[in-house]
């Protein structure tokens with residue numbers, strides 16, 4: 001009897017790089033894609049979706065982590081709906097600024113499709129953003145909500161917390177370039193907003209430690225090149241090669257530290273699968289009111 005293969009968590013990032021917003025803290029180059037570039041991105045996305053479809057019965061969870069904003073493009077909205085119809089796809093999530101309309105989600109599979117929604121205070125208002133979150137809640141679409149912990153934005157983050165449903169977890173991503181950026185009063189404010197903030201603030205020492213990245217979790221780019229995670233450039237294989245599954249093996253991390261949620265959730269020593277459960281990819285904890293780490 002053969003053992004059931006572990007679920008694969010896949011982070012897909014194609015060449016799409018354009019965004020309808022222009023946040024000052026954006027880590028990615030703000031670019032405009034030409035029509036040809038968008039068509040190329042769509043073709044690569046469709047190839048990836050075909051591969052996912054043909055990978056059944058392997059259980060798969062997917063998080064789209066685009067360089068820019070993807071949900072303003074129909075191809076990505078349709079991709080989530082299509083993935084939601086695949087029985088072996090357990091989660092189809094995407095990072096988004098939520099600027100798009102939400103009506104297309106009417107036909108989304110509620111058990112599979114999820115949104116990772118980031119509030120960008122210089123590009124929208126608390127009212128407009130919170131109204132969309134309330135709509136997602138009424139529609140029964142899984143979603144997480146978060147913001148970047150810029151000190152100048154604290155009043156707006158507090159206002160957002162006020163306007164969100166009380167049961168909605170609000171994550172905050174720490175600014176980590178300057179280790180002295182936050183004073184104790186800032187940390188007190190941010191941990192009151194996000195009980196898991198200190199987990200995000202920490203640079204988790206990872207060199208030589210066991211990590212699920214490259215075994216049960218991996219990234220895929222527009223060419224199908226697979227890497228363990230977004231933070232290690234060395235490819236481990238290509239999903240379009242027939243022997244790809246054999247490239248997935250237990251590994252240890254070669255980097256000094258792991259600093260992003262999408263990376264450190266793969267470190268078994270942090271046991272964050274127990275905090276997030278089925279919401280690990282889209283960043284929804286099982287119960288944030290009691291989460292502490």
Ligand code: SF4
Pocket residue numbers: 019020021022023025026027028067068069097120
């Ligand atoms: S919404 Fe995201 S991708 Fe777009 S400019 Fe802001 S941070 Fe960058």
Ligand code: SF4
Pocket residue numbers: 206211212213228229230231232252253254255257258259262263264266267
């Ligand atoms: S610890 Fe982080 S950087 Fe290291 S392999 Fe895992 S996900 Fe990648």
